[in-house]
Amino acid sequence: MKIKAVIMDEKAIERASFRISHEIIEKNKGVENVVLIGIKTRGWPLSLRLSNKIEEIEGSKVPVFPLDITYYRDDYEKDDRAPLYVQNFDYDIKDKTVVLVDDVLYTGRTVRAALDAVVDQGRPKNVELAVLIDRGHRELPIRADFIGKNVPTSRTERISVQLEETDGTNQVVIKE
Numbered sequence: 806m807k808i809k810a811v812i813m814d815e816k817a818i819e820r821a822s823f824r825i826s827h828e829i830i831e832k833n834k835g836v837e838n839v840v841l842i843g844i845k846t847r848g849w850p851l852s853l854r855l856s857n858k859i860e861e862i863e864g865s866k867v868p869v870f871p872l873d874i875t876y877y878r879d880d881y882e883k884d885d886r887a888p889l890y891v892q893n894f895d896y897d898i899k900d901k902t903v904v905l906v907d908d909v910l911y912t913g914r915t916v917r918a919a920l921d922a923v924v925d926q927g928r929p930k931n932v933e934l935a936v937l938i939d940r941g942h943r944e945l946p947i948r949a950d951f952i953g954k955n956v957p958t959s960r961t962e963r964i965s966v967q968l969e970e971t972d973g974t975n976q977v978v979i980k981e
């Protein structure tokens with residue numbers, strides 16, 4: 806696949822993350838009961854960035870955890886080795902507002918799996934969703950509450966979010 810365009814550079818990612826952090830604080834009237842959960846791979850470094858920004862703005866830390874949704878995917882071939890229950894982190898999310906964080910929202914299947922993984926951790930008060938890119942083409946009734954950038958795409962294209970922490974650079978590119 807070839808790069809067609811750079812749709813966000815480092816500054817644009819930074820600004821969008823800052824805005825999303827503000828929106829999370831505004832929607833929840835503070836962050837007292839907010840927990841951030843970053844879907845691996847790139848939702849995790851993004852969630853850490855959001856938690857740092859929220860701390861800068863509000864002066865208080867929000868708990869932040871990584872989520873591995875591998876075993877919860879609807880295309881995961883279950884066999885005898887598949888665990889019945891996966892503990893992603895040791896923290897009680899009961900009555901908390903969970904903000905799921907991911908880099909790209911596409912069909913919505915990853916988020917569906919993440920919701921399953923979250924309810925295995927406990928019963929949150931509610932769950933919100935933050936994504937850096939919404940590229941459309943949903944296959945499930947899932948939508949994001951906080952969106953860095955809406956990018957209309959064709960199904961043959963691919964969005965590649967590259968972050969310093971995982972890829973050594975900060976940009977979002979569209980490939981075909």
Ligand SMILES: O=P(O)(O)OC[C@H]1O[C@H](OP(=O)(O)OP(=O)(O)O)[C@H](O)[C@@H]1O
Pocket residue numbers: 844845846847848907908909910911912913914915916
């Ligand atoms: O809405 P969906 O159709 O589920 O697509 C979005 C998901 O796909 C990508 O992850 P990928 O499977 O490439 O794994 P990675 O994050 O580990 O690279 C992306 O990071 C999202 O998590």
Ligand SMILES: O=c1cc[nH]c(=O)[nH]1
Pocket residue numbers: 909911940962963964965966
């Ligand atoms: O990272 C992803 C996931 C789904 N679709 C994309 O274009 N990119």
